[in-house]
Amino acid sequence: MDKFTTLTGIAAPMPLVNIDTDMIIPKQFLKTIKRSGLGVNLFDEMRYNLDGSEIADFVLNQPAYRKAEIIVAGDNFGCGSSREHAPWALLDFGIRCVISTSFADIFYNNCFKNGILPIVMPQEVVDVLMADAKKGANARQTVDLIAQTVTTSDGQVFAFEVDGHRKHCLINGLDDIGLTLEKATAIDSFEKKNAALHPWA
Amino acid sequence: MTARTLYDKIWDDHVVHQADDGTCLLYIDRHLVHEVTSPQAFEGLRMSNRKVRAPEKTIAVPDHNVPTTLDRANAATMTEDSRIQVQALDQNAKDFGIHYYPVSDVRQGIVHIVGPEQGWTLPGMTVVCGDSHTATHGAFGSLAHGIGTSEVEHVLATQTLIQRKAKNFKVEITGSLRPGVTAKDITMAVIGETGTGGGTGYVIEYCGQAIRELSMEGRMTVCNMAIEGGARAGLIAPDEKTFAYCMGRPHAPKGAAWEAAVAYWKTLYTDEGAHFDKVVTIKGEDIAPLVTWGTSPEDVLPITAVVPSPSDFTGGKVEAVQRALDYMGLVPGQKLSEIKIDTVFIGSCTNGRIEDLRAAAAILKGKKKKDGIRAMVVPGSGLVRAQAEEEGLAQIFIDAGFEWRLAGCSMCLAMNPDQLAPGERCAATSNRNFEGRQGRGGRTHLLSPGMAAAAAITGHLTDVRDLMAETV
Known part of the structure; x- marks a missing residue:
């Protein structure tokens, strides 16, 4: 997993609420057995016409936002299915950070496993960041995970909260499985205890 | 002892390790696997030369891609990419030695229907699957939720998940349903009331007379859509209906083990006075189709x-x-x-x-x-x-x-x-x-x-x- 420390990039505004994982990556693209290559189909049905041509007014098709690395989104971003193809598609497109008032739990969790930072901010801050993002490509926002701040293109700074364990893993690009396997002895003893207490489980 | 909710009890019984910051390693009793969200996880195991830690607790069945027409035995009914995914699951099940119900098996079906049907899902268990509708299994009083593919790989390798505890949300449906109103209407009524983000960060416990009066099938319908209300998991305390449903299922305990299991399952309810962070009450009589x-x-x-x-x-x-x-x-x-x-x-x-x-x-x-x-x-x-x-x-x-x-x-x-x-x-x-x-x-x-x-x-x-x- 790529590390995430700081990022300065173009932020794309997507104010629609309840952007679901079917919108982020429609099911026909879940048939892959790989993690890569999904960026071209990110937001497929919002982004392309049936004949494959681009829908010009979709935000990521606009010249200013084609190289966006941040999305500022409406409430409840990532609701719906557990498909990790959603963060894989975002990452493959180049998105490393999504900012919203709220995220669906599974999506939120999946982001951290893939080097994407989801940031929860109160409505009034999202409103400021959304307005800033709407200024276009020259309005670059800076996300500093170490300091836990987002800075708008005109220098307004907002702090955000993030779970300490997840921050540590993201900053260092750590593999969860490796960390857990260091606790193999604890898992062994749990299994032993449980086999006696709940042998049917 | 502090009064605990049903969720608190199941959680406490599965904590393997708790870090100072509250992050827990939670033991997983049942891992259900299907063809769409697992290939990259098995590939990850292969690349790092890891095995499935508990193949006897891991159950796979193809369901998302498979044709449902009567001629599906003919491979030509499947598109190339679907066929590759199903074949990958066939191969992974074999290579890693996990339980498997292939397309040709009469027991094949949707993973969340097969799990309970075969007695894999039992009260008090932790159940995960790379599918958000894993919430379904909460109908048995098991803590069940969807996970992403990275977590599928994590569970395959370690039989645990890194988790932080969610908050407790009580949804009570009082009274009885009127004729023509079903479990589906209950679960949609709750989402209509709380919104699709209303359950975010919570585990829901559904309770009340209307819930008790539902069959196990109806309870599965209610818990299934907990995720549509934003909650990763929905729970219903097990009762005699639950035990009757589980008894005699192929993978349910038998004899003395059954008696011991039921004795434990009977302790799985929310204690009087336990704290809920959020409560919603809906009158069963008020719900329409x-x-x-x-x-x-x-x-x-x-x-x-x-x-x-x-x-x-x-x-x-x-x-x-x-x-x-x-x-x-x-x-x-x-x-x-x-x-x-x-x-x-x-x-x-x-x-x-x-x-x-x-x-x-x-x-x-x-x-x-x-x-x-x-x-x-x-x-x-x-x-x-x-x-x-x-x-x-x-x-x-x-x-x-x-x-x-x-x-x-x-x-x-x-x-x-x-x-x-x-x-x-x-x-x-x-x-x-x-x-x-x-x-x-x-x-x-x-x-x-x-x-x-x-x-x-x-x-x-x-x-x-x-x-x-x-x-x-």
Whole structure:
């Protein structure tokens, strides 16, 4: 997993609420057995016409936002299915950070496993960041995970909260499985205890 | 001792390790696996030379991609990429030595229907699957939720998950349901009340008389859609109905082990005075047969209502409602019961169990679907299908003009050939009405199996109670 420390990039505004994982990556693209290559189909049905041509007014098709690395989104971003193809598609497109008032739990969790930072901010801050993002490509926002701040293109700074364990893993690009396997002895003893207490489980 | 909720108890019994910051390593009792969200996880194990830690607790079944037509034994009915995914699961199940129900097995079906049916899902367990509708298993009083593929790999390798504890949310449905109102209406009513983000960060415990009065099938329907309300997991405390359902299932304990298990399961309830962070109470009598009109499961109204206007809403929802009405081809003020449909889909992990088929068949008996309507029933598993044939339900569907299919996820998410065409309008017993969910441009109205059957007969969304009056 790529590390995430700081990022300065173009932020794309997507104010629609309840952007679901079917919108982020429609099911026909879940048939892959790989993690890569999904960026071209990110937001497929919002982004392309049936004949494959681009829908010009979709935000990521606009010249200013084609190289966006941040999305500022409406409430409840990532609701719906557990498909990790959603963060894989975002990452493959180049998105490393999504900012919203709220995220669906599974999506939120999946982001951290893939080097994407989801940031929860109160409505009034999202409103400021959304307005800033709407200024276009020259309005670059800076996300500093170490300091836990987002800075708008005109220098307004907002702090955000993030779970300490997840921050540590993201900053260092750590593999969860490796960390857990260091606790193999604890898992062994749990299994032993449980086999006696709940042998049917 | 502090009073604990059902969720607190199951959680406490599965903590392997707790870090100073509260991050826990939680033991997983059952890991269900399907073909779509697992290939990258198995590949990850191979690349790092890791094994499945507890293959005896890992159960796989292909369901999302598989065709449901009777000719599916012919590999040509599957697209190349679907076939590759199913074959990958065949191979991974073999290589890693996990339990497997291949497409050719009569027990194959939707993973969330097969798990309980085979007795893999039992009260007090932690159950995960790379699928958000894992919440279904909460009906047994097991802590069950969906995970992403990275976590699938984590569970395969370690039989644990890194978790932080969620908050407790109590949803009480008091009193009894009225005739024609079902578990599906309960779960949609809750989402209508709390919104699709209302459960985010919580585990829901459903309780109250109306919940106790539901069968296990109905309880699975309620918990299944906890995720549509934003909660990763929904729970219902186990009781005699739960034990009766589990008893004698192939992987349920037997003899003395059964007695010991039941003794433990009887301790799985929320203590008097336990703290809930959020409480919602709905009167069972107030719930009507519901239907969705928009593109979010929270866009739900009684069948007797009219399509709302964007001006009925505030904030970001105004734009979302306008977009939904455009997508759905509906205008404010239109009666929901006058919306004409093209297709009826009965099935899915929400409503693909025997009781759902019985409810639909009761409405359809002796009747025919309206001409021009495409109607299909997709049983949730091969065993549900067999039982429905034995009970004569299959013949009722066939006589009514429905296609009687083999088991799978089918048109709920349309990863197999069962899809809507652009503009095609479907009355569906499934769980999501998102844009494009059942096929690009397809329009989905979520409802109960009885309501779906009623819509098939009349050709438009219909109050099932009107048809029930006819049959009495």
